[in-house]
Amino acid sequence: MTIEVSKATSHLLDGVKVESSVREFKMILDEPEKTGGTNSAMHPVEALLCALGSCQSIITRGIAEKMGVEIEDLKIELEGKLDTRGFEGDTSIRPGLADIKSKFIIKSNESQEKINEMMEKVKEFCPVGDTVSNGTNLEVDYSIKK
Amino acid sequence: MTIEVSKATSHLLDGVKVESSVREFKMILDEPEKTGGTNSAMHPVEALLCALGSCQSIITRGIAEKMGVEIEDLKIELEGKLDTRGFEGDTSIRPGLADIKSKFIIKSNESQEKINEMMEKVKEFCPVGDTVSNGTNLEVDYSIKK
Numbered sequence: 001m002t003i004e005v006s007k008a009t010s011h012l013l014d015g016v017k018v019e020s021s022v023r024e025f026k027m028i029l030d031e032p033e034k035t036g037g038t039n040s041a042m043h044p045v046e047a048l049l050c051a052l053g054s055c056q057s058i059i060t061r062g063i064a065e066k067m068g069v070e071i072e073d074l075k076i077e078l079e080g081k082l083d084t085r086g087f088e089g090d091t092s093i094r095p096g097l098a099d100i101k102s103k104f105i106i107k108s109n110e111s112q113e114k115i116n117e118m119m120e121k122v123k124e125f126c127p128v129g130d131t132v133s134n135g136t137n138l139e140v141d142y143s144i145k146k
Numbered sequence: 147m148t149i150e151v152s153k154a155t156s157h158l159l160d161g162v163k164v165e166s167s168v169r170e171f172k173m174i175l176d177e178p179e180k181t182g183g184t185n186s187a188m189h190p191v192e193a194l195l196c197a198l199g200s201c202q203s204i205i206t207r208g209i210a211e212k213m214g215v216e217i218e219d220l221k222i223e224l225e226g227k228l229d230t231r232g233f234e235g236d237t238s239i240r241p242g243l244a245d246i247k248s249k250f251i252i253k254s255n256e257s258q259e260k261i262n263e264m265m266e267k268v269k270e271f272c273p274v275g276d277t278v279s280n281g282t283n284l285e286v287d288y289s290i291k292k
Contacts, residue, residue: 002231003244006191010199012220018203020196025188027173029200036208042171044201044274045152050166051197053156054175055190056286057164059233062182073291074158085148087205087271096276098149104288115290123286125233128190130242135281140202140269142250144261145219 017041045097048132049078055128056102063121069114073107100132163187191243194278195224201274202248209267215260219253246278 010020016037020027029044031037042050053076064071080097087095104122106115123129156166162183166173175190177183188196199222210217225247233241250268252261269275 002229004228004230006189006195006226006228008192008195008199008224010196010203010222010224012203012207012217016204016207018200020199022188022192022196025192027188027193027196027200029196029204031204042168042173043152044197044204045277046154046168046171047173047193047197047200048274048277049152049154050156050168050173050175051190051193053154053166054164054173054193057156057158058162058175058177058190061158061162071158076156078154078156080152082150082152082273083148084150086276087273089271091270094276094280095271095273096278096280097273097282099283099285101285101287104286105291106288107291109292110290112290115288119286119288124237125235125241127228127233127241127243128194129284129286130232130240131191131194131278132242133281133284134240134242135279136243137245138198138275138279139245139247140250140265140275141248142252142261142265144256144258145251145253146255
């Protein structure tokens with residue numbers, strides 16, 4: 001099977017704290033106090049950046065290994081910009097991220113040429129990167145329990 | 147200021163384990179053994195689903211409060227489908243998620259009409275939902291340290 005199905009369940013707790021479960025793992029997210037939370041954890045947009053940076057890191061590891069490129073260390077600095085008027089109800093502004101910057105700091109003795117070649121593949125084949133930059137079909141439905 | 151800048155740093159550890167830092171918070175992600183990890187944490191696509199489900203939960207809380215809709219409980223079941231041939235190098239298949247389904251289970255005594263109205267707003271104004279469904283500009287650059 002080449003189709004991989006990933007599943008998660010999110011459960012809204014007190015206030016805006018949310019516990020998500022995936023297999024045997026949990027992720028708690030929350031909002032800072034200024035947006036109504038208790039600042040007990042990072043917020044969802046920050047978690048999205050972590051998912052992206054992690055996916056970019058993992059795909060880099062895989063591609064580097066296939067290409068025989070030695071990476072001594074890799075850090076990725078991510079930044080996402082969002083105009084809060086969008087999700088607060090101003091329909092002329094999108095509610096989501098206006099843009100994301102992802103800056104790789106690669107410690108390696110390989111040639112610039114080799115790293116360029118690797119990075120072209122990283123940009124092309126990152127699953128979360130592709131999802132976030134090209135978008136995907138998102139189907140939302142709901143049921144009501146009394 | 148209405149522009150909110152979110153930042154994260156991802157650091158590739160041993161194998162495909164990645165530690166991401168956001169403010170005072172950390173997120174560790176990893177891959178299952180079959181994809182080269184040690185299964186110490188969920189993987190990035192699962193984390194993306196958690197970010198989405200959490201964002202949908204939080205925006206529901208906010209919109210419900212504004213509308214005076216009482217929600218007793220909210221769970222969201224998310225499912226994302228990915229064809230692994232895409233990130234493994236088959237360029238005829240996208241590397242990212244082919245689609246995401248998000249199913250809200252809402253415990254509430256409100257009318258169906260009121261819940262429908264609320265859900266229209268939830269679908270329209272969720273920041274991570276909008277980012278994932280409509281995509282965003284993703285800029286990747288890199289520097290090499292010897």
